[in-house]
Amino acid sequence: MEYRRVARSGQVPDGLVRRFFVDEVEVAVARWDGRVHAMSNYCTHLDCLLSSGRATEEGLLCSCHGSVFDYESGEPILPPATRPIRVYPVREENGEIFVLLPDDAKEQDGPRRRRQAAQG
Numbered sequence: 001m002e003y004r005r006v007a008r009s010g011q012v013p014d015g016l017v018r019r020f021f022v023d024e025v026e027v028a029v030a031r032w033d034g035r036v037h038a039m040s041n042y043c044t045h046l047d048c049l050l051s052s053g054r055a056t057e058e059g060l061l062c063s064c065h066g067s068v069f070d071y072e073s074g075e076p077i078l079p080p081a082t083r084p085i086r087v088y089p090v091r092e093e094n095g096e097i098f099v100l101l102p103d104d105a106k107e108q109d110g111p112r113r114r115r116q117a118a119q120g
């Protein structure tokens with residue numbers, strides 16, 4: 001595993017969430033209060049894209065049904081989601097954002113439908 005470059009810092013302004021791809025893995029990158037956060041782009045409630053939501057003071061808000069996830073732990077702070085999203089270590093250096101993805105991110109952090117199909 002190594003940190004992979006996902007974006008320029010300017011592509012993720014404060015309060016926003018953007019979607020980036022690292023190979024085939026979809027990563028949501030958010031910024032709140034200057035700090036950058038990276039996580040799976042799929043809400044654990046019903047697979048909505050978290051990159052369609054917003055960064056808020058409490059955490060990352062899913063725009064579909066209002067779940068909010070903690071930036072550090074990925075735990076849901078507000079329902080209806082009950083399961084955490086996976087968060088990734090992130091680094092920002094020299095105007096660029098780097099994310100450390102687990103080896104199994106493609107299989108484990110995509111939409112549930114894809115995971116269920118892969119499990120047969």
Ligand code: FES
Nearest residue numbers: 043045046062065
């Ligand atoms: S899909 Fe995210 S809260 Fe329902």
